[in-house]
Amino acid sequence: MPHDFNQRIIEEFRAHHGRLSGPFEGARMLLLTTTGARTGTRHTTPVGYLPDGGDRVLVIASAGGSPRHPDWYHNLLAHPRVTVESGVFAYEAEAVVLRGGERDAAFARAVEADPGWAEYQQKTDRVIPVVALHEIAKAGPPEVSADSPGEAIRLIHDVFRRELALVRAELDRGNGSTLGAQLRVICLTLCQGLHNHHQGEDAALFPQLADRHPGFASARERLVREHERIAELTGELRRAVSTRDPAAARAEVLRLTEELEAHLAYEEEQLLPLLEAAVA
Structure with missing residues (x-):
C-alpha cells in the first residue's frame, strides 16, 4: 500500500482502538512494526491477521499477489523481534516463518475463510509466506492502550463484543454444511481469551477492589458466579465446535453473546465507578 494510504489507516486505527471504516470495516487488522533490514529504521504497516489460538497470530505476506515479498517480510527475516498493536493491546512478538506442511495447512485455513488469499497466490509465482x-x-x-483503568476495561470488553459479532457474521456466511477449520480456531481462541480475562479479574482485579471497597463484596460474588456461567457456555461452544456443526456452533455463539453482553454491562456498571474513583 502507498505510504500516505498506510499512514491514514495507522492514524485511524490508533485513534479508534483498532476500528476502521471504508473497505477495512469489520476486518481483523493489526499494526506490525518491524526493523528495517538495511536501515535499522522502525516501520509500521497495517496487515490483516488470523487468530491462531494461544499466544500467536498469523499474518500472510501476500502483497496483493505482487511478484515481490512485502518490505515488512524482508525486515522480519532480518530482525524477527517485532511490535504488534491490536488497537487495544500492544506487545512484543517473535516472528517465525512457517515452513512446509505447517505453512500449507495454515494457508489452506486462510483460503477456506477468505478465497481472496487463493486469488493472490494465483497472481504470483512465489509461494506466499505465512508468518506466526x-x-x-x-x-x-x-499493556492496554487506554488512559485510565476504567477505559481499559471498556476497551477489553469491546474486543469481546466485536469478536463475537465477527464470529456471528462469519457463521452466517458459511456454506451451511460444515464448520470451517479457521472458524473453529477463531471460536476456540475466543473461548481461551474469555477464560484468561476472567481468570485475571478473579485472581487480581477483584481482590484489589474488595480490599479498597468493602461494599463491592456482593457485586464480586455475582460477577464470579457469572464468570462460572460464561465458562460453562464457552465449554458448550467448544463441544459444538468439535462436532463441526455450524448450526450447533451458531446456537452456542448466540447464547454466549446474550449472556456475555448482560455480564459485561453489569460488570461495567459495578467496576467503572470504582476504577475511576481510584484515579480521580
Missing part, C-alpha cells in the same frame, strides 16, 4: 507472531510473555498485566 508469537507474543513474548512478560510479567504483569497486559
Whole structure:
C-alpha cells in the first residue's frame, strides 16, 4: 500500500482502538512494526491477521499477489523481534516463518475463510509466506492502550463484543454444511481469551477492589458466579465446535453473546465507578 494510504489507516486505527471504516470495516487488522533490514529504521504497516489460538497470530505476506515479498517480510527475516498493536493491546512478538506442511495447512485455513488469499497466490509465482507472531510473555498485566483503568476495561470488553459479532457474521456466511477449520480456531481462541480475562479479574482485579471497597463484596460474588456461567457456555461452544456443526456452533455463539453482553454491562456498571474513583 502507498505510504500516505498506510499512514491514514495507522492514524485511524490508533485513534479508534483498532476500528476502521471504508473497505477495512469489520476486518481483523493489526499494526506490525518491524526493523528495517538495511536501515535499522522502525516501520509500521497495517496487515490483516488470523487468530491462531494461544499466544500467536498469523499474518500472510501476500502483497496483493505482487511478484515481490512485502518490505515488512524482508525486515522480519532480518530482525524477527517485532511490535504488534491490536488497537487495544500492544506487545512484543517473535516472528517465525512457517515452513512446509505447517505453512500449507495454515494457508489452506486462510483460503477456506477468505478465497481472496487463493486469488493472490494465483497472481504470483512465489509461494506466499505465512508468518506466526508469537507474543513474548512478560510479567504483569497486559499493556492496554487506554488512559485510565476504567477505559481499559471498556476497551477489553469491546474486543469481546466485536469478536463475537465477527464470529456471528462469519457463521452466517458459511456454506451451511460444515464448520470451517479457521472458524473453529477463531471460536476456540475466543473461548481461551474469555477464560484468561476472567481468570485475571478473579485472581487480581477483584481482590484489589474488595480490599479498597468493602461494599463491592456482593457485586464480586455475582460477577464470579457469572464468570462460572460464561465458562460453562464457552465449554458448550467448544463441544459444538468439535462436532463441526455450524448450526450447533451458531446456537452456542448466540447464547454466549446474550449472556456475555448482560455480564459485561453489569460488570461495567459495578467496576467503572470504582476504577475511576481510584484515579480521580
